[in-house]
Amino acid sequence: MSFVPPIFTGQRVRNISLKWLLIGSVIGAMALFWAISIAIILAVTWKESAKTYDHNLKESAHLLFHMAAQQQDLSSTGRMDGLEDYEMETDRQYYQIIQNGAVIFHSRKGSSVPFVTQTHKKRGFYDVERNGSRWRVFSLRSRELDLEVQVAQSIKQRQALLWEMVEHLGGQALLVLLVLSLIIAAIIYVVLKPLLSIAEQVTDRHPNHLDVLPNPYQTKELHAIVAAINTLLGSLKQALQSERQFTANAAHELRTHLARLDMKVQLLQRKQPDLAHCFADIRSEIGSYTHMVSNLLLLARLDPSNGHIEAHIHFQHLDLLALLQDTVQQLQAALNAKHMHIAWDVQPVTLWSSAELWHLLLYNILDNAIKYCPEASRIDIALHQDTDGICLSIADNGHGVDEAALAQLSQRFYRALGTQVSGSGLGLSIVNEICQALNIAVHIQSGREHAGMKFIFSMATPQS
Known part of the structure; x- marks a missing residue:
């Protein structure tokens, strides 16, 4: 396992999913096209339906005028033959027969006041407002007969048909949009799935595993x-x-x-x-x-x-505590020269591993602690084993390093500035390689205000 120093970052990277970006873009464009299409359809429908309604108003006015013109002195008789059956309820049209400036006949729900009080054309359309409602009126009159027919229709009634079409057409179009959105999302997911597979395979690659990727793709x-x-x-x-x-x-x-x-x-x-x-x-x-x-x-x-480095490593039953004590004994002269001492918190641990590699690992860590700590410093060693595995920590109370140097400690030939201690800069690189070879997880910490270094080694309990 490689060193995993803590990482501190001031900004949080926002990842944007290409899949959702494509899905959102395509569905958004399709929804925009859908809305524009519906708007165009409604505009054309409103225009054509208005022409149809106007034509109906005109035809109704001509029919009523013809019926009224065939009868004499409507105002005196007070009746108009055939008009009682002409109510035009289908299109909600309301008519008025006007003679001598007064409404002498009108539909059952019509008004006794003319829709248009001053008509300046023999025939034509007028847009008027009455009682808060807008009306479309067609007027047909004859000065010789002093007769005028007005047929009106509420704009609201015309709009009712339009909204009915919106509900019917819009609901179906929305359902089609939802179905197409699901189909597009599924297609984009299938098309981009190989990219995710490629990304996962690339992520698995590291300096010790650079095998080529399989390439079965046809596109x-x-x-x-x-x-x-x-x-x-x-x-x-x-x-x-x-x-x-x-x-x-x-x-x-x-x-x-x-x-x-x-x-x-x-x-x-x-x-x-x-x-x-x-x-x-x-x-x-x-x-x-x-x-x-x-x-x-x-x-x-x-x-x-x-190659298979396991073939070059000699594994054996290893008393890790005894090896740790022997390594400290080898460095005792260096400890005495700087008046340093060891604080122990250990228990016997036996594992199946390489004594040679463990000795190199311990020697390099302890040798670094002795070199880089001031005189009269203390090194804390803790070794424990439980059901989760084995944990070894080696900590000193020296100067430590900053975060930038902490991330580079395992690099070959790297040495922190300002230490004024000779060395090759390979000790921790060796520790890193040994940890990889023996499947040891290692974590490096630097104390508060760069006070001291702490190495924590952990592994699952090995089986022989």
Whole structure:
């Protein structure tokens, strides 16, 4: 397992789903088209229905005028033959027969006051308002007969037909819109599902697993995307392998030459005893470089890309507490030199693992704590095992590091600024590789106000 330092961020990234964006865009465009279509249909319907209603008003007025003109002196007789059966209830038309300026006949629900009091045309349409309602009126008159017929229809009545059509047509159109929306959503989901599958496969890739993605897709776009990703993965894999191979080869060659150089310095030291202290400093530097090269070789050996590393690890029943105590004993001289002490909170733990790798892990963590802590510091070691597994924590009360450095501690050759302590910067990289090899989860914490470092190692109880 890799290091998982805490991450602090000031902004929350908002993820926008391409699937829902497409669904919303298509359905929104379709709904807009639906609304515009309904508006156009209603506008055309209103215009055509108005023409039809006007034609009916005109025909009714001509019929009534013809009936009235055939009878003489309507005002004196007080009746009009055939008019009692002409009520025009179907279209809610109301008529008035006007003679000598007075309404002498009107429909049963009509008014005794003319709809239009001053008509200036022999025939034509008028839009009037009466009792808060708007009316459409057709007037037909004859000056010779002093006869006028007015037929009116309420605009509200005309609109009733339009709203009835809106309810009928709009309800059906809305149902069609909902069905089409579901169909479009299903189609977009099916079309984009391969993209989600590709994203999941890419997410599973990491430096130790850069295998190419399967490419069974028939569409040109998806095939091109997967092909481009596979090309990138291949390039990354080749670059990483070249880097790791170079590191291993270079480290091996350097260690050989450093060993030869150390032997020559030893010979010179024997031949020139008066310069022994100078040669001792040189050998110390050579020893540091040799240690760094050995660490590079170890990292190359632990790299999962080099094959099944489990075959190169010797597993055994391991007394972790005894190994921890032995490691502290090896570093006791360094602890005494800085007047540091260990605070123990441990219990015996036995597991099936590699003693060699565990020793390297513990040695690097404790050695770092001793190097980077001031004098008279304390190192707290806690080791416990329960039903959930094994937990080991190693904490110091040194200076710690800031959040930016915390995220980079496991990088090779990285060293925090201002420590004024010599080192190769590979110790925590080795710890990281060992944790991956042994399936150990590790979490690094830096104390409040950068006071101290704490390493927490945890794993499920291994089975032999």
